[in-house]
Amino acid sequence: MTAGLEHYLVVSAILFCLGLLGVILRRNLLIIYMSLELMLNAANLAFVALSRFNNNLDGQIMVFFIITVAAAEVAVGLALIVALYRKRQTAHVEDLTLMKL
């Protein structure tokens, strides 16, 4: 059996859901960032697969840009963690409680 488009899409959907679950359930900011990356990479996998089966290269070009943007996003995110950690000595979402409804 060869892997068809649907296999790739199912894998990418699973990755996306795992990432989303991680973002929602995990409490450590670094792990949440990793889960965010997983969601972006799920989109990357979908783009590459769809590009291959659509027979055009636009999707693969998208992926290069998305990888770059993801790196930039993590850089900003880590900077924010450092800013938080300097003030509060914590990297857990339970401690982000200064502002509430």
Add this chain to the structure above:
Amino acid sequence: MNYFELLTLAMPETILVIAALAVLAADLLVMREEPVRHRFVVAAAISCVGCCAGLFWMFNIEQHASVLNGMLVVDPLTRLMKAALLALTVFTVLVSVERDFTAHVGEYCALILLATIGMMFLVSSEELLMIFLSLELTSLSLYILAAFNKRELKSAEAALKYFLFGGTAAAFALYGLSLIYGLSGATNLREIAKALSGQALDPLLICAIVMTVIGFGFKVAAVPFHLWAPDAYQGAPTPSAAFIASGSKVASFFIFAKVMMLGFAGVEGSAVWRGMISGWVPAIALLAALSMIFGNLAAIAQKNVKRLLAYSAIAHAGYALLGVLTDNAQGVASLVYYVITYALTVLGAFGVVAVVEEFSGDSQFGNFAGLARRAPCLAFCMMIFMLSLAGIPPLAGFFGKFYLFAAAVGSESTNLGLLWLVILAVAMSAVSLYYYLQVLKQIYVAEAPASASTARPSLFTQGVVAVLAAAVVVLGCAPNLLLGRLLEAIKVAGLY
């Protein structure tokens, strides 16, 4: 298509990039030893000159082109949007000049300019890759701007919440876009619409629509994706919050409408009462209804003016979404008129909040007590902003709502199908009057506490806020200044 042609088309953005680099260079190389206030004035001056140069270029060299498969579209409509964004940037920078939330003024102004560049590319693109990239450029700059006050604990927290929600939203939008690309094989919005229009509404397409709506719903802070907004507005330095609430809202709403109307033309469905057909319109109708109800009701309970403005922003997002789901030229025109006037109003309101914060530490209701005696000019401007947000004629907020609601009712004129949403919107606007008047009651009726500072706001800030208030009044009294141009531009741009 050669590079020189591309450069002239992207000249306003290029000018802004140069201005951002010039701000950084001037601040970090030349002005190192100067006091912060002087550095801020110089950085702001360079930013404003850059923005004005961009405006000057756009209005003197009439261009009309769509290059690189729609990555850069230059026509009267995008020109108008860019002009509005540049004006909002100038006002944001002017409102920030006298604040002292940071010593890194060069980076601050440069980031504002970078965010503006992102927004400008965002409004002038009809291509998925470019939309994603410029959206990220805007968002990343805004996350940093929200964290800019390093002395304040809340600032980093606000930025982190904004970042986490924004990052998730970006992932959702991206996954949605990847499915759209897969279904249509194209990355240009118009080509996507062509490829999609014949297709049945299969599960994958519904998935793509829902994910895109979720992604952009986060950006415009529509319920249930609004959770970041109150915290980000409250914790971020006030000028940054003003920028998040004004400029980025204008750009996000415009691109949201464009993606939906251009990219998903043909799978609209319908939100008519008792006659819903699945598609993207009912999804947005749901967001709009929830945002209007929840935003207005939650705002009533607020005791902090910045949080109140955040919840009112959520409610206003609900009204503005009516313009998106109206899905015709009149809808786009009223949507753009509404968000631009809303952005001017909220920017002015944040300007007043910034002054009050400077006097008394934060923006709790109590700190506004007796503002009318201490700063009559600012208090009067705040009254104009609040009444405009509530939608009292003859201010711009009233006409914005009027055109939006008229467009929504008119779009299904045979059976008045969207009337249920409009009735809901009108009822909720009546609710909103209550909490806006609460703010005014503090300003005009409540006595100032004995401990209140007697400092007077500077003439400069008063002047900037007064100009914004004047703009709100003028656009309200003569809406055709903007609306007429918009309708013409939409016709030329071929959006419909």
